[in-house]
Amino acid sequence: MELLLNLLLIAGGVVLLYFGGEVLVKNAVVLARSWGINTMVVGLTVVAFGTSSPELAASLAAALFGSPSIAIGNVVGSNILNILLILGLTALIQPIRAQAQFIRREVPFMIGTALLLWAFLYLGQQVGRWEGLFSLILLGLYIGFLYKSSSGENPEVAQEFEQEYGQPAQISWRNYLGLALGLVLLGLGARILTLGAVALARGFGVSELVIGLTVVALGTSLPELATSVVAALRREPDIALGNIVGSNIFNILGILGLTALVQPIDLPWASIQRDMAVMLGASLLLWPFLVTGAQLSRREGAVFLALYAAYTFWLLQG
Known part of the structure; x- marks a missing residue:
């Protein structure tokens, strides 16, 4: 009975986080467009960061309620999942190739943020307030x-973003109300998910870090999954890739940065070094496809999915 209750809490938290993120992103895009923000910037910041709002809510709630392992595990696990599972699945649906120059410039920055987190945890065994502020x-x-840099992008890529986010924005009080509702749903969902995840970890004798890397990371990454799959079906590869790369950057700099600023996160390096290595390895694995413009085909997508399955099996065995 207790197991069922914990699973219901996790499922309920995921549902609230998903709909909270959807409502937040939808209304934030309208507001951003009404303020005259470039459609490409909207897609790469408002949407990419907005789809990471469940991760932000969950990590912040976990850190505040005494579960720093879930907070860091959620971010690291989400970044691994974004590349290996979501892009793998996206490539299976529709092979993708990066056309946009900005994505090729972003990838080294994404890898740099992974190295930055590596340095924080390896050298200081924590992400403290100064590290959070720097991030x-x-x-x-x-x-x-x-x-x-978005103004210098090639017309084909610009058109892709204009088609997706360039509809005339008709702003009203409902958009501000939707923004507030999204934040409320995120906060409530994060608390419920954290309660269920912690109880599930204790019930199974699994570490909170593993729960954060798997269950919580998967639940909070649903918006990225939905956005990328839809973009693949619409043959908008740069939106799918930009969403994943932007989300991975925001997960480390924005989510852990803000979380650490509110509540410093302590975590022994030995407990997270394997997962940090996998996150960095996945980022490096993606680099050749984006920098050279090579196609991420169905075969490579299947390899990414197999690697994610092997990593998950490794986690649960350890």
Whole structure:
């Protein structure tokens, strides 16, 4: 009975996080467009960061309620899942190739953020308030870089984003109400998910870190999954790739940055080094496809999925 209750809490939290993220992103896009923000910037920041809002809510709730392992595990697990599972599944549906120059420039930055988190945890065994502040400053610089570089993108890619996010924005009080509702749903869903995840870990004798890397990461990554699959079906590869790369950057700089600023996160390096290595390895694995413009075909998508299955099996065995 207790197991069923914990599973219901996790499922309920995931549902609230998913719909909270959807409502938040939908209304944030309308507001951003009404303020005259470039459609490509909207797609790469508002949408990519908005789809990571469940991760932000879950990690913040976990850290505040004394489960730092879930907070970090959620971010690291989501980044691994975004590349190996979501892009693998996306490529199976529709082979993808990066056309946009900005994506090729973003990938080294994504790898750099992974190395930055590696340094925080390896050298200091924590992500403290100073590290959190530094991460948020870097995020601000990254957004400024995107804003400036988006104007020089090739017309075909610009058209892709214009088609997806360029509809005339008709703003009303409902958009602000939707934004507030999305935040409420995210907060409530994060608390329920954290309660269920912690109880499930204790019930099975599994570490909170493993639960964060698997159950919580999968639940909070549903918006990225939905966005990328829809983009693949519509033959919009740069939106799918931009969403994943942008989300991975935001997960480390924005989510852990803000979480650490509110509540410093302590975690022994030995407990997370394997997963950090997998996250960095997955990022490096993606790099050749995006930088060279090579196609991420169905075969490579199947390999990505197999690697994610092997990693999950490895986690549960350990």
